[in-house]
Amino acid sequence: MRKAKLLSGIILSGILAFSGLTAVPAAAADEEIVLRIASWEDYIDLGGWEEDEVIDLESGDIFAENSLTDDFEDWYEETYGRKVRVEYSTFGTNEDLYNMLTLGDVFDLVCPSEYMIMKLIAEDQLVPLSDDFFDEDGEYNYYIQGVSPYIRNIFETHEINGEYWNKYAAGYMWGVTGFVYNPEVVSREDASTWHLFEKEEISRQITVKDNVRDTYFAAVGALKSDLLLSDDFRNADDYPERLLEEMNDTSPETIAAVQEYLQTIKDNLYSFETDSGVSDMVSGKVAANFQWSGDGVFILDLADDVDYYLEYAVPEEVTNVYFDGWVMLKSGISQDPAKQHAAEAFINYVSRPDNVIRNMYYIGYTSVISAAEDGRVFEYADWCYGAEEDEEDTVDYPVGHFFTDDAEEAEDYVITAPADQLKRQLFAQYPSEEVLDRACIMVYFDREVNEAANQMWIKVRCFNIADIPVWAWVIAAAVIVLLVTWLIRSRKPFRKAGLPAGKRKNI
Numbered sequence: 001m002r003k004a005k006l007l008s009g010i011i012l013s014g015i016l017a018f019s020g021l022t023a024v025p026a027a028a029a030d031e032e033i034v035l036r037i038a039s040w041e042d043y044i045d046l047g048g049w050e051e052d053e054v055i056d057l058e059s060g061d062i063f064a065e066n067s068l069t070d071d072f073e074d075w076y077e078e079t080y081g082r083k084v085r086v087e088y089s090t091f092g093t094n095e096d097l098y099n100m101l102t103l104g105d106v107f108d109l110v111c112p113s114e115y116m117i118m119k120l121i122a123e124d125q126l127v128p129l130s131d132d133f134f135d136e137d138g139e140y141n142y143y144i145q146g147v148s149p150y151i152r153n154i155f156e157t158h159e160i161n162g163e164y165w166n167k168y169a170a171g172y173m174w175g176v177t178g179f180v181y182n183p184e185v186v187s188r189e190d191a192s193t194w195h196l197f198e199k200e201e202i203s204r205q206i207t208v209k210d211n212v213r214d215t216y217f218a219a220v221g222a223l224k225s226d227l228l229l230s231d232d233f234r235n236a237d238d239y240p241e242r243l244l245e246e247m248n249d250t251s252p253e254t255i256a257a258v259q260e261y262l263q264t265i266k267d268n269l270y271s272f273e274t275d276s277g278v279s280d281m282v283s284g285k286v287a288a289n290f291q292w293s294g295d296g297v298f299i300l301d302l303a304d305d306v307d308y309y310l311e312y313a314v315p316e317e318v319t320n321v322y323f324d325g326w327v328m329l330k331s332g333i334s335q336d337p338a339k340q341h342a343a344e345a346f347i348n349y350v351s352r353p354d355n356v357i358r359n360m361y362y363i364g365y366t367s368v369i370s371a372a373e374d375g376r377v378f379e380y381a382d383w384c385y386g387a388e389e390d391e392e393d394t395v396d397y398p399v400g401h402f403f404t405d406d407a408e409e410a411e412d413y414v415i416t417a418p419a420d421q422l423k424r425q426l427f428a429q430y431p432s433e434e435v436l437d438r439a440c441i442m443v444y445f446d447r448e449v450n451e452a453a454n455q456m457w458i459k460v461r462c463f464n465i466a467d468i469p470v471w472a473w474v475i476a477a478a479v480i481v482l483l484v485t486w487l488i489r490s491r492k493p494f495r496k497a498g499l500p501a502g503k504r505k506n507i
Helices: 002-018 069-081 094-102 114-122 142-146 149-157 195-197 212-223 227-228 241-247 253-268 277-281 293-305 339-351 353-363 377-385 418-424 423-431 433-437 448-462 470-490
Strands: 033-040 055-057 059-060 084-091 170-181 206-209 271-273 287-290 311-313 319-329 396-400 414-418
Touching: 033 339, 055 094, 055 377, 059 353, 059 423, 069 339, 069 353, 084 094, 084 293, 094 114, 114 319, 142 353, 142 423, 149 170, 149 311, 170 212, 170 293, 195 206, 195 212, 195 253, 206 212, 206 277, 212 227, 212 241, 212 253, 212 287, 227 241, 227 377, 253 448, 271 277, 271 433, 287 293, 293 311, 311 418, 311 423, 319 339, 339 353, 339 377, 353 377, 377 414, 377 423, 377 448, 418 423
Parallel strands: 033 084, 206 271, 206 287
Antiparallel strands: 055 059, 170 287, 170 311, 170 319, 396 414
């Protein structure tokens, strides 16, 4: 029996090699690979679609009965002849994930955001992606064959400690930051600047993110608004580099200025939120919500279901281009080639165009995969946002800058959409080229800067000493003086109080 298994393994390896695939590293054919994955909550298609949820593209229907993780297990065994079992966990924030890892939780593959990916690279916690993963001729290498040229360029041109991101990370979802807003209360002009936080007209009707990274970025955008909008700055030959530098300024002076700014606008906010902004917007509790574009699409969709009209805007000064990506952890992979093969196969599987569409439909975010040659991702975008044939008020919205880096081919990627989509889901899902020209990433904070930023955040979120009036200080000082005086006068030796010697040490 063992010889039969060995022979079948040799034959399978030969077939895979002949077809240009990399075989699963040698092991017992019946040994199951356990792949431990951690990602964001509600960040992968769980299947169970209703019968009327079929995505009926011209190229063929897409429908999900099972979760993607279950489908991956079946696909992997059919493709590579080896069983794999996915243990899928979720986390709420990047910091939650990092704390889980610090406390000893072990994962093979995780999907953090860009600054956490940078932190993990800097701390040497990651396993590099294999050379085979980047082979564009590999039949099942859906990621490298389909990743958007725009996203690929970001990964291949940014580095940490001399190593480019693409050595360790493969993108998953991406987007920009801006504001979901109610146009009956907030003008688009006001929603198109970071100064929206300061508008007294919407006092207690705007929310901001309850995390230091996104909110720090927004505050810097407001504080440096004049510089960021100036012609000299915008027209500089090194504008992208200068923008990156200014928006990631963590000097003590800037951190102090951000703290003062956030403490100033704090009373104008409805809340600091992580997830409640979705329901707050749809219920009408707030008029504007600082939001990632992916959740912006989700909010607009929910509002449409109850006939509540909302829009999405991106500040004119600058926006953050964010992304989440897959990375393999040394603590999990642990030089196990079978695990690494399964992990890279999972990245490729969720990057297959039909699965990309399933995920985008399910979670609302925009995949980093454009799969231009396949055509289905663009077809899906047109399926979602294209105008009806008899619709009159339409606009041509170009998205070629995401799908291709060929100027001539880009002209083929245009969606004829209802005119209001210039301010709504299509604009949020695929930001215009003009928006991306003023977008930059958030780099990770090193330990010293991180400590300073966290201290600043604690002061902003928990306590603002500047809010205490002078009279309160006077009263507090008087109370302290009276208390100290009373204690001094009423103090008695323990023996006179009649306490046994053995009890004195417990007083």
